[in-house]
Amino acid sequence: MKKILSFFTSRLFIVFALIAVQALIIISVFYYFDEESEILQNIFFVLSLIMALYIVNKRQNASYKLAWIIPVLVLPLLGILLYVFFSQRKITKKMRQKAKEIYEKTSCLLEQDAQVLGRLEEQxxxxxxxxxxxxRSNMFPVWEKTQTQYFxxxxxxxxxxKAELEKAERYIxxxxxxxxxxxxxxxILDILKRKADEGLDVRFMYDDMGxxxxLPFQYYKKLRGMGIKCIVFNTLKPELSSxxxxxxxxxxxxxxxxxxxxxxxxxxxEYINEIEKFGHWKDxxxxxKGDGAWSFAMMFLQAWDFMVGEENNCGAFLPEPRYVENYQTDGFVQPYCNDPMDDEYISENVYLNMITRAEKYLYINTPYLILDNELxxxxxxxxxxxxxxxxTTPHIPDKKMVFMLTRAYYEQLxxxxxxxxxxxxxFIHSKTFVCDDKMAIVGTINLDYRSLFLHYECGVWMYGTSSVMAVKEDYMNTMPLCGEVEYEEIRRRKWYVRLMQAVLRVFAPLM
Structure with a gap:
């Protein structure tokens, strides 16, 4: 009872309840006049057709477009509202321009070493x-002189x-x-507070919805009181907005x-199994360590500038040569990120490139498996x-509806x-790809619509590093703990399960 009460009094519930009330008022008004007027019914029908044509002609992933066309045509008014408020990848023109200016100002600190690219080409x-x-798509270069360690x-x-945070001398x-x-x-907070007291530049950013x-409301004030610079990404507001x-x-x-x-x-x-939520949590x-770490510093500083509106002298945060020159080359590493600023689906394209380049094997860990036609x-x-x-996917789900949707893709695969x-x-929360003892990806990017098309994400592409084999070894060591899904087992699904999965696939972009 306490948990139920806590949920209904939480900020997340209150915010979404207020958003739902706004949506219901709009829908009720339109449907009231819709029932009273055949002309309005025809107008809504025409609007749904126009919206469907608009979606078809957008520069978007084909499966993503199809998934939205169905609710728009079947539920004209509701479908249009859902599309407007839940589908948009691009943010406002003003925000895109602001981001573009930040990227242009910082691009000089992310120049590609032609010799590094040439050595990769030779291999x-x-x-x-x-x-x-x-x-070319993401501005972040490929690096050598970087050591990797996989966990x-x-x-x-x-x-x-914790060990590395303790070593910090300038900033975190x-x-x-x-x-x-x-x-x-x-x-971690104990270390951050202590480092801030020592005069280090300690900055922290967390997502408000996440x-x-x-966290308590306005938790950032507590961190700021400790000397930690803290901002909240995309503050959750009770207003109907995409x-x-x-x-x-x-x-x-x-x-x-x-x-x-x-x-x-x-x-x-739960990420360190100090508490248990969905069985053993694997991540x-x-x-x-080395040159490649700088790309992540730039990702953070670009996001910080975007949110705060201040212009950092990013060059002042470059690592001191006495550190970087000590690191030996461990293959090639390339951190990258993805955001909803444009129509370039970097996260999905990097995965697709990995899949199409695989010659012998491709092993994937993902907590969610919601695939578009391309994947x-x-x-x-x-x-x-x-x-x-x-x-490999979880056996104990964190979200039952998403788990049912994940299993909807099993049969064809x-x-x-x-x-x-x-x-x-x-629950396996790892997001890893590895193929042919050559390439691997470790990052935050799930195989679902939200990660691939809507969220700010990041990952590391690696070629020939020690971590490539470590990712493979981890995958092989985990297999004895997994149960293989049999084709006949999936074929024997009950008719009502198939029906539910078919419905869920229509609304996959919302999940």
Whole structure:
């Protein structure tokens, strides 16, 4: 009863309740006049056709467009409102211009070393094409002189994170989607407060929706009182607007410009299994030491400038040469990010490039599997071509409806020869790709519409690093803990389960 009461009095519930009231008032008014007037009915019908034509001609992913056309045509008024407030990838023109100016001012600090790109081309032309696509689309270069370390669990990531934070001498930047008071966050906060007291530039950014149920209202004031510079990304407001759709799903820590972390783990106790929510929680992160860490520093500073409206002298945060020159090359690394500023679907394209380049095997960990036509075609074509494609998803879900939707894609994948496993001890939150002992991706990007099209995300593409094999080793070590999903088992689904899944696929972009 206490949990139910807590939910209904939470800021998240109150905000969305107020938004729902606004939406219901608008819909009720329109439907009232709709029932009273055949002319209005015809107007709504025409508007739905116009909206459908508008969606068809947008420069958007085809599957994403199709998923929206159905509700727009079937539910003319409601469908249009849902599309306007839940589908928009691009933010306002003014905000896009502001972001563009920030990127242009900082691009000089992210210039590609032609010799590095040339050495990658000598080793693998196909890999160089992948890296060059990321650089041209995302401005972040491919680096050498960077050591990588992969963490197959939240616990190992947490211990290393604390150790590296203790070493900070100049600044600490942290950007996370979810933060919750407990063993993990309190331990980190103690370090941040102490470092701020020592005079370091400590900055923290958290997403307001991600933390709406986990942190007290205006928690940033508490951090500022400790000397920590803190801002809230995209403050949640009780108004009907599509902007709340664009969340900061990134997880970034940068220390002095030479050390950075990225991965799936947020700063809450379930990520280190200090508490149990959905069985054993398995996550993955990677640490960069050397040149490559600078890209994450720039991601953070660009986002900070965008939110605060101040112009940092980003060059002042460059790592000191005495640190970077000590790191040896461990293959090639390329951090990258994705945002809703344009129509370039970098997150999905990087995944697609990895899938199409796989020759022997492709192993994927993802907590959610909500595929558009492009990803489905790429995965099934790879499997039909003889590539050993394996996907691991959770067995114990955090969201039951999303889990049911995830399973809706199993049949077509299994039919093509893709092998699917579910992590039976609990919930796998890792977002990793690895193929052919050559390339791997570790990051924050789920295989769902929100991560691929709406959120601010980040990841690290790696070629020939020690972490590539570590990702593979982790995948193989995890397989004995997983149950393989059989094709016949999925084929025997009850008719009402199939019907529910079919309905959920229509509304997949909302999930």
């Amino acid at each position: 693998d032309l196909s890999a160089m094409r992948q890296a060059d696509y990321i650089r 197959p669990s939240g616990e190992t990531f947490f211990e290393q994170l 930047f942290m950007e996370y989607f979810i933060v919750q008071e407990g063993v993990m966050w309190n331990s 933390c709406a149920r986990t 902007i709340f759709n664009n969340r900061d799903h990134r997880k970034i820590t940068v220390i002095d410009g030479h050390t950075a972390f990225c991965g799936g783990a947020n700063l809450a106790d 993955a992160s990677v640490m960069l 489905m075609a790429a995965l099934t074509n790879a499997a039909k071509s003889g590539v050993d494609v394996r996907i 299994l039919e093509a020869g893709v092998r699917i496993y579910e992590y039976t001890p609990g």
